[in-house]
Amino acid sequence: MNSKQKTATLQWSCIAESLNNKGYAIIPEFFSAEECDSLANLYNNPTLYRKTVVMERHRFGLGEYKYFTYPLPEVIASVRQEIYPYLSAIANTWMKALNINTMFPKQLEQLHEQCRTNNQLKPTVLILKYGKGGFNTLHQDLYGDVYFPLQTVVMLTQPETDYTGGEFVLTEQVPKAQSKAIVLKPNKGDMLIFTTNFRPAKSSKGYYRAAMRHGVSEVQSGKRMAMGIIFHDAVT
Template identity: 30%
Template sequence: MVETLRARVAGLDWADIAAQLDAEGCAVLSGLLDAAQVRALAALCERPGPWPGWVAALQASLHARLLPVANAWNARLARPLRHPAALVRGEGPRPQCLQAGEDLPLQHGSDGPLAFPLQLNILLGTPGEDFTGGALVLTEQRPRMQSRPMVLPLRCGDIALFAVAERPHAGTRGDYTVRLRHGIARVRSGRRLGLELRLDEAG
């Protein structure tokens, strides 16, 4: 299973994903998880326990592919920090279980300037069947401009990849800093299951 996941990650068009991240600060990764893996993660969100080894392998594989983007962004923001090649062990995946009437307020999603600038959110239910509402919402604040909201349309098993806290954006006079927040809109009915994966820690 681990080798299959690594092959799926390697088979993605990473040049296009990096271009999407540079332009919009987000991308959607589809087809990395099969139905059995989605069901296993949903069950663990309901009854948290030890996470299977393939979850850490998924984190590590995605981290390795996104490390050049993160370090390039730091260079563009004139930050000397280079993120380490290996993941730092932390608290691991974070289940997100939202009932009807609940939401996740907008947040920066970063522990400070040394944190990895990208993270993942996996949708583990089917919109329109398991729940309604509950869209993943991103906001972007550019200098001297109003906040720009974005909604990422996700299907069950999709992985949302998005920038947190700050990222560079190319302007006519060079790069400038864009500030970001993310959240989940109010769930109107049902129950929305998701999983947050940070890329500067592994379970």
């Protein structure tokens, strides 16, 4: 089953409901173990990447990640292109609920045209690697004035087998209260879809922006690898 067929068979109404209510949704076993291993092995091919970031140098955490260059590997480009239209429909319902005067285009290439107009030309898809003690501080992946409000991460290694600790952490700012923490442990091959910066949350007065950030808790042992698929490009 190719990525187009696989994406079309997903239960998008359930995914949308989870994103609306929680700001995230998990798609189990989107990639096979063999596909994950192949993606993880791409980390060792320097010709595929435009930039390597050592996280501790920038106080981002402890670990390393690499941004792919264009053209992306076919399997990644295909998934990114096929999943985007479903997410853009969800994103547009969010904009409408929040009375934000923004509508996202139906196709990924149209979003990239908007990015190019704003000098956002650099791909943002990346692979991240953490060893023992590695972590990622809470952040948002915006990269410029044009940004898409949903993104995904695919786990390339298995918790409790390849590594311990290293949970995926989301925080949500609750009005007039402390932030709420959400801790997730997706399995190898699972795709986690989550908000880039906020989700619409309902109150007695309507919807408001619930600001969210994401990060990774400290890896206690082993090696944790993941691939992040971000749909907008970065400022040049």
